[in-house]
Amino acid sequence: MKVAIYPGSFDPITNGHLEILKRALNIFDKVIMLVAYNDQKKARFTPEERVAMIKEAVNDPRVEVDSSTGLTVEYAKKHGANHLIRGLRAVTDFEYEFSLASANDFIDSSIDTVFLMSKAEKSFINSSMIMELYQSGVDVSSLVPASVLKRLK
Numbered sequence: 001m002k003v004a005i006y007p008g009s010f011d012p013i014t015n016g017h018l019e020i021l022k023r024a025l026n027i028f029d030k031v032i033m034l035v036a037y038n039d040q041k042k043a044r045f046t047p048e049e050r051v052a053m054i055k056e057a058v059n060d061p062r063v064e065v066d067s068s069t070g071l072t073v074e075y076a077k078k079h080g081a082n083h084l085i086r087g088l089r090a091v092t093d094f095e096y097e098f099s100l101a102s103a104n105d106f107i108d109s110s111i112d113t114v115f116l117m118s119k120a121e122k123s124f125i126n127s128s129m130i131m132e133l134y135q136s137g138v139d140v141s142s143l144v145p146a147s148v149l150k151r152l153k
Helices: 015-024 047-057 072-078 091-107 127-135 146-152
Strands: 003-008 030-036 063-068 083-088 112-117
Touching: 003 015, 003 072, 015 030, 015 083, 015 112, 030 047, 030 072, 047 063, 047 146, 072 083, 072 091, 083 091, 091 112
Parallel strands: 003 030, 003 083, 030 063, 083 112
Antiparallel strands: none
């Protein structure tokens, strides 16, 4: 069984994240969406709220949702995953993601990072943009799952 970890802050999860998940499920038998959180970052939603939003948005027995404060590579090893899924929206994401993948490879070279490009029409979507648009009164219902929309309201 090919298992992959799809880590992210998912603060909140967007339809862009869900599109990457859908494509990852075409490659892997099981994907664990891992809400990674860091006490140093100012989050909009608690880790528990983020896990709940993902669980409400995703109805697929091949998807598990969890959270962690530790290193993603260590989590992957404990859960039998040899791949990490990362989404790329634009060239600006590449430098950060390349550095992260290189650090993960340094920690454990047996765990590969798989990059999936966002579709062009979803390339501008990120969690911060969702919050900014919503707080400015813009209808974001086409950009986020219903589980996020109800919590924004």
